[in-house]
Amino acid sequence: MPHRTFFVFIFPSILAMVLFITLPIVSVVVQSLFVQHEAVLITVENCDPFGCSEQTRIDTEAMAKLEAEQPLGQFAGFANYLNRNHLAVDEIGAIFADNQGLGDIVSQIFNLPFYKALSFTLVYCFLVTPLAMALGFAIALAVNTLPALLKGPTIFVSILPMIITPLVGSLILAWMFNPSGILGATLQSLTGDPTLSLRASPALTWIVLLVYGVWTNGPFSFVVFYAGLQTVPQDTVESAKIDGASRWEVIRHVIIPHLAPLATFVALVQLMDNFRVFEPIVGFSAEANATSLSWLVFNDLVGQDAQLFGSAAATSVITIVGVLILLAPVLRRTWREFNQKAV
Amino acid sequence: MSVATRRPAALNALILAFLAIWVIAAAFPFAWTVWGSFKVEADFFSRQSWWMAIEGTRTQAQTGSAFTLAGYEGAWVQNEFWKAAINTLIVTVSVTLISLTIGTLGGYALARSGYRYAFWILIAALIFRAMPHITLVSGYMLPFFQLNIWGVLPTTIIVLVAINQPFTLWMLHSFFLSIPKDLDESAMVDGCTRFQAFRMVIIPVMWPGVITTGLFSFLLGYNDFAVTSMLLAQENQTMVPKIASFLGSIQNEGNVMFAVAAVVSATVPLFILVLFFQRQIVSGLTAGAVKG
Numbered sequence: 251m252p253h254r255t256f257f258v259f260i261f262p263s264i265l266a267m268v269l270f271i272t273l274p275i276v277s278v279v280v281q282s283l284f285v286q287h288e289a290v291l292i293t294v295e296n297c298d299p300f301g302c303s304e305q306t307r308i309d310t311e312a313m314a315k316l317e318a319e320q321p322l323g324q325f326a327g328f329a330n331y332l333n334r335n336h337l338a339v340d341e342i343g344a345i346f347a348d349n350q351g352l353g354d355i356v357s358q359i360f361n362l363p364f365y366k367a368l369s370f371t372l373v374y375c376f377l378v379t380p381l382a383m384a385l386g387f388a389i390a391l392a393v394n395t396l397p398a399l400l401k402g403p404t405i406f407v408s409i410l411p412m413i414i415t416p417l418v419g420s421l422i423l424a425w426m427f428n429p430s431g432i433l434g435a436t437l438q439s440l441t442g443d444p445t446l447s448l449r450a451s452p453a454l455t456w457i458v459l460l461v462y463g464v465w466t467n468g469p470f471s472f473v474v475f476y477a478g479l480q481t482v483p484q485d486t487v488e489s490a491k492i493d494g495a496s497r498w499e500v501i502r503h504v505i506i507p508h509l510a511p512l513a514t515f516v517a518l519v520q521l522m523d524n525f526r527v528f529e530p531i532v533g534f535s536a537e538a539n540a541t542s543l544s545w546l547v548f549n550d551l552v553g554q555d556a557q558l559f560g561s562a563a564a565t566s567v568i569t570i571v572g573v574l575i576l577l578a579p580v581l582r583r584t585w586r587e588f589n590q591k592a593v
Numbered sequence: 594m595s596v597a598t599r600r601p602a603a604l605n606a607l608i609l610a611f612l613a614i615w616v617i618a619a620a621f622p623f624a625w626t627v628w629g630s631f632k633v634e635a636d637f638f639s640r641q642s643w644w645m646a647i648e649g650t651r652t653q654a655q656t657g658s659a660f661t662l663a664g665y666e667g668a669w670v671q672n673e674f675w676k677a678a679i680n681t682l683i684v685t686v687s688v689t690l691i692s693l694t695i696g697t698l699g700g701y702a703l704a705r706s707g708y709r710y711a712f713w714i715l716i717a718a719l720i721f722r723a724m725p726h727i728t729l730v731s732g733y734m735l736p737f738f739q740l741n742i743w744g745v746l747p748t749t750i751i752v753l754v755a756i757n758q759p760f761t762l763w764m765l766h767s768f769f770l771s772i773p774k775d776l777d778e779s780a781m782v783d784g785c786t787r788f789q790a791f792r793m794v795i796i797p798v799m800w801p802g803v804i805t806t807g808l809f810s811f812l813l814g815y816n817d818f819a820v821t822s823m824l825l826a827q828e829n830q831t832m833v834p835k836i837a838s839f840l841g842s843i844q845n846e847g848n849v850m851f852a853v854a855a856v857v858s859a860t861v862p863l864f865i866l867v868l869f870f871q872r873q874i875v876s877g878l879t880a881g882a883v884k885g
Contacts, residue, residue, distance in 0.1 A: 251705045255787050260714070263699030263758050270755030271721045274732025281735060321739055389615055392608045395600070404612065406871055407620045413863055413874070414623075415816040417833055418856050421840075422622045425629075425853065430638040432625065432646070465618065470878065477879035497604075526725035529818050532837060544727045544819070551731055551823055559735050566728035573723045581716065588712055 275570065281563035282330050284323040286556055287316050323560055330564035338362045367541040374542065375524040378463035383516055385464055386471025394479050412469035420533025423462050452539035459540055462530050471516050478512045518580055525576060543569045623860065630857045631660040634850050664854030674855050677835035681815065683746060684831050688753045688814035689807050692761050697803060700765025701791055715766065718759035726756060726819040733824065744826030752824060753814050761806055768802030805877035808870055832859045
């Protein structure tokens with residue numbers, strides 16, 4: 251296709267992506283170097299019949315003027331990245347200088363908002379992805395043995411947790427895990443602990459969030475693996491059996507190698523999606539016990555008093571770096587494949 | 594099939610038991626919430642026993658019948674959930690149509706160009722696809738405030754279209770690759786321009802791919818929370834952010850049931866979608882997986 255035609259065809263797409271993906275990334279990087287203006291305070295003297303008192307308040311007029319002149323706030327360099335709410339360099343140094351052993355270091359670091367979010371994000375990402383893939387693979391194998399009549403309805407039900415709006419799905423489960431909901435109440439009576447609840451137990455919060463993750467991500471692996479199973483060469487399966495392979499050995503040595511490329515693809519997509527885990531934190535109101543990087547950004551943006559654009563942007567940039575690290579192996583492989591093709 | 598007949602009964606039972614557990618795990622939360630949405634709060638969140646939610650003891654006592662529409666009335670009429678539903682309709686339909694229009698053009702160009710830059714665009718799209726939406730949102734907010742275009746539906750629609758583009762491009766690109774080049778080339782030999790060949794020869798055979806991609810664009814627009822909750826003013830909210838705002842305001846007043854009813858209402862369209870388009874959704878995921 252000639253260059254000119256190509257660019258005419260692709261122009262709207264490129265324009266949309268440059269305007270609303272590339273520019274925002276640039277904007278995030280710029281914003282991350284600024285902090286919001288400090289409040290301009292003025293002192294006024296209030297006099298009433300009982301005497302005069304001095305009162306300090308925020309000068310809204312001066313603030314508005316300042317914001318109009320410099321909407322980004324004041325330049326702060328890398329201060330946003332290094333402060334307590336992000337990489338917390340000073341605090342980490344202090345923790346290492348003064349602590350009571352390894353456990354203490356870990357728990358102190360975990361109390362810093364950024365590391366708390368990072369640890370949950372990584373745990374969620376690297377536990378949910380393999381578990382959901384294993385679940386999906388098991389469902390795919392099982393559904394594949396069903397008679398045709400039952401396959402349709404089973405597939406229908408199986409893709410519901412995936413298709414559901416993440417916020418809605420997490421709310422539905424959160425209500426069931428509520429202490430007065432069906433699962434929450436059952437858990438309390440099973441463990442004999444009447445105070446057990448998501449709010450009170452960080453461990454339970456983490457487990458329930460991971461369960462939600464596997465529940466909602468499993469179906470994607472299922473669908474992809476199920477489709478992959480339809481393309482397993484039957485001759486290979488038959489000849490393996492003739493050679494005396496057991497059912498398990500067929501799965502292990504024929505089916506799994508056949509599905510391996512699909513599994514790489516699924517793992518990649520799922521890692522990318524799970525790294526931005528966000529809605530479940532809101533849906534389960536889990537922020538006291540578990541937060542994620544995306545949630546930190548969200549929290550800064552819906553700030554109670556003022557929106558902390560600089561802080562949100564710094565977290566965003568760190569998150570983007572995280573995504574790029576996750577993507578690096580794929581990008582390298584694609585690059586190598588492309589070069590081989592070109593040669 | 595011979596393989597199926599030789600499976601021992603114990604293994605069969607195991608497989609069926611596993612599937613039964615999974616089907617319950619997948620479907621029960623929905624069934625339970627739909628059932629519970631017709632009860633009062635004291636039943637659905639019963640402190641005594643979950644059996645009350647099934648029998649509707651309190652619902653009977655409070656409303657005189659085992660089922661009540663109070664939750665739905667509170668959400669749809671009192672809290673104007675219908676406005677949010679209309680906004681969702683506008684947003685998702687526009688996002689789907691615009692995404693598909695510019696996506697088919699772009700995907701077609703990518704599939705037919707052998708040059709190096711086409712590859713780079715696809716790689717860039719892959720990276721963009723991985724960007725967490727909320728990090729992009731934090732880039733939009735300040736410029737949108739400055740330009741005074743924050744809070745309205747068109748801005749959100751355009752943003753969602755853009756966020757959707759990387760995925761749409763990849764998917765349509767792989768669908769177009771499966772259509773033989775000879776088709777458009779012979780049309781062009783017969784005197785069509787490139788665009789005529791695209792519109793009159795390629796698109797008619799592309800409908801299955803376009804519909805499948807459209808479904809996923811629809812889902813992305815419908816399921817989004819990060820973008821819609823941050824970029825829409827309160828009066829323009831779509832269903833998902835509206836549900837989230839219910840949680841903040843309503844939970845205090847003891848009207849969680851409004852939120853439950855709203856959640857069930859927002860789930861119904863998705864059910865219908867899966868019911869009618871199950872095959873396309875499955876094939877779409879597979880196509881993306883096998884080729885992308």
